Amino acid sequence: MSAPSPAFAGKPSPDAGSLRVPALLVAAPASGQGKTTVTAALAWLHRRQGRKVRVFKSGPDYLDPSILAAASGAPVHSLDLWMTGAEDAAARLAQAAREADLILVEGVMGLHDGTPSSADIARHFGLPVLSVIQAGAMAQTFGALAFGLAGYGQPLVSMQVLANGVASARHAEMLRESLPAHIGWAGGLARDKDASLPERHLGLHAADELPDLPARLDRLADALAGQPIAALPAAVGIAAAPPLPPLPPLLAGRTIAVARDAACRFLYPANLDTLQGLGARLVFFSPLADEALPACDALWLPGGYPELHAASLAANGGMLASLRAAHANGLPMLAECGGMMMLFDTLVDKAGQAHSLAGLLPGTVAMQARLAALGHQWLALPEGTVRGHTFHYSSAQTPLAPYCHATVPRDGSRGEPVFRHGALTASYTHIYFPSNPQAVARLFGATAG
Structure with missing residues (x-):
């Protein structure tokens, strides 16, 4: 493409x-x-x-x-x-x-x-x-x-x-x-x-x-x-540009659980507006403080600082078990950057300490001193092409083969890997939802549009 x-x-x-x-x-x-x-x-x-x-x-x-x-x-x-x-x-x-x-x-x-x-x-x-x-x-x-x-x-x-x-x-x-x-x-x-x-x-x-x-x-x-x-x-x-057109209600009747706390804080206001414009009901939860996911039809784990809170995340056994159960039950899940890091078997923080996390993605993600990636990326997914960016200091080692890779628009080179495991889509790329609301709706389980 x-x-x-x-x-x-x-x-x-x-x-x-x-x-x-x-x-x-x-x-x-x-x-x-x-x-x-x-x-x-x-x-x-x-x-x-x-x-x-x-x-x-x-x-x-x-x-x-x-x-x-x-x-x-x-x-x-x-x-x-x-x-x-x-x-x-x-x-x-x-x-x-x-x-x-x-x-x-x-x-x-x-x-x-x-x-x-x-x-x-x-x-x-x-x-x-x-x-x-x-x-x-x-x-x-x-x-x-x-x-x-x-x-x-x-x-x-x-x-x-x-x-x-x-x-x-x-x-x-x-x-x-x-x-x-x-x-x-x-x-x-x-x-x-x-x-x-x-x-x-x-x-x-x-x-x-x-x-x-x-x-x-x-x-x-x-x-x-x-x-x-x-x-x-x-x-x-x-x-005097016209307002953005209204979105089709592709997520009407669906509840999306959104992680939002000190470990998951990277949320564009426009992304939240897009989900609501598509008709979704949003419920927020804390992977750090809550013991289980709220009742929902889909899950979004945005980026943040899991490396600063890895010990607390690892200690929250109830939340980790709830994530595993949701994945086993086929709940549509989108995990971006820090949200994806929480789903690996192991996270190694900046001090070199290893923490066992959700285990939905096999392997280890580890912090490093040098910047690993920075810049615009686009993803050509079956649901549609979306735009976003990447910015992280960690690297992932996993036996899981990437489903596909993002593309760097500057020169067309290969960008971040995208992992698909069941109904989970995970990548270091942060997606800007208004770049393709219909594709985003399909990522969260919409069956039409």
């Missing part, structure tokens, strides 16, 4: 009309510069001032959106011109433009990294760019870096830059003076360890793991309040 066609060619049609709303895409030269910190602080600052803020995240991500959702007070959806597709992204942006006083989009990695990149999103939707540059160890090179970011590739609508990690007022002035005239100075943030957001191997800690997050956001918003970036951005035209 050929690869899905690129979904990021062309731009929204001007014939569709436009919706005027202040908007900004927050980017950086690389990861670790402070994009999430600044985006969350801006959302919190304007929300404190009584504005309705909607935030989006470029590219596949689960962790940054949890912080951004806490800061904005609204769900954070992904914009990815390949994975979500331009039509999906346009519809979500248009809906936000109808409701919000401000739209913020946080970029992914560096501004020009990836195909498509955050810069591609900015160009496609006509969004001005704020680049956050970690400037603690530079002076005039700050201007050179900003010049390169603004000038690389096709033109951007506009760019301004915010210096992060500024050492003093004089340092900030040197940085500001280094900028060429066509790049705006958005201000500077001093180092503040009490406001920083903690990280681990897959990224930031989630919002519900930071009880002091409101205090951190207050400190960050206060620091931005006196900077040029605190002003409401200029309004831009967002194409």
Whole structure:
């Protein structure tokens, strides 16, 4: 089967009309510069001032959106011109433009990294760019870096830059003076360890793991309040794309049990919306705390951090037995990345400790120090072709032959293995359900559509 066609060619049609709303895409030269910190602080600052803020995240991500959702007070959806597709992204942006006083989009990695990149999103939707540059160890090179970011590739609508990690007022002035005239100075943030957001191997800690997050956001918003970036951005035209069409009720009358706790926390809001739009009733459970699955017609084990909670998962014999019984009874099951890891015979954590888990997949999954895989993937399954991504630090050794492999859209190379064992479908690939709702419905047992 050929690869899905690129979904990021062309731009929204001007014939569709436009919706005027202040908007900004927050980017950086690389990861670790402070994009999430600044985006969350801006959302919190304007929300404190009584504005309705909607935030989006470029590219596949689960962790940054949890912080951004806490800061904005609204769900954070992904914009990815390949994975979500331009039509999906346009519809979500248009809906936000109808409701919000401000739209913020946080970029992914560096501004020009990836195909498509955050810069591609900015160009496609006509969004001005704020680049956050970690400037603690530079002076005039700050201007050179900003010049390169603004000038690389096709033109951007506009760019301004915010210096992060500024050492003093004089340092900030040197940085500001280094900028060429066509790049705006958005201000500077001093180092503040009490406001920083903690990280681990897959990224930031989630919002519900930071009880002091409101205090951190207050400190960050206060620091931005006196900077040029605190002003409401200029309004831009967002194409008045029609809402996404309603979905057929292929899962009407079916209950899907969804794992959601500290071990299984990687859930796109759009995936949950898709299941409900298909007519499913969702019930949530905790593989860590609950002793058995709830009554259900299908099961979804999303990704997360089973490696951080492997001892507790292994000790929950009731849940492991319930998973085995559900599989033996032919319950349709989808397990993604961390959810799949829970189903192997053995999980070896970062400390090298082995834990016996559900045993629905033979073999061992083990954590490793190096990143094992990262990037977009698509799956051609009998149910239909779906898009998604992969990002993990573990590797699996199993005698079970893969049912098929995902495909890397960049070059058509072979991606993650997909395992089929009875009614279980398992892979490291995280699926974006709106990419093919009908296929997803069939994965969860729908017999029509």
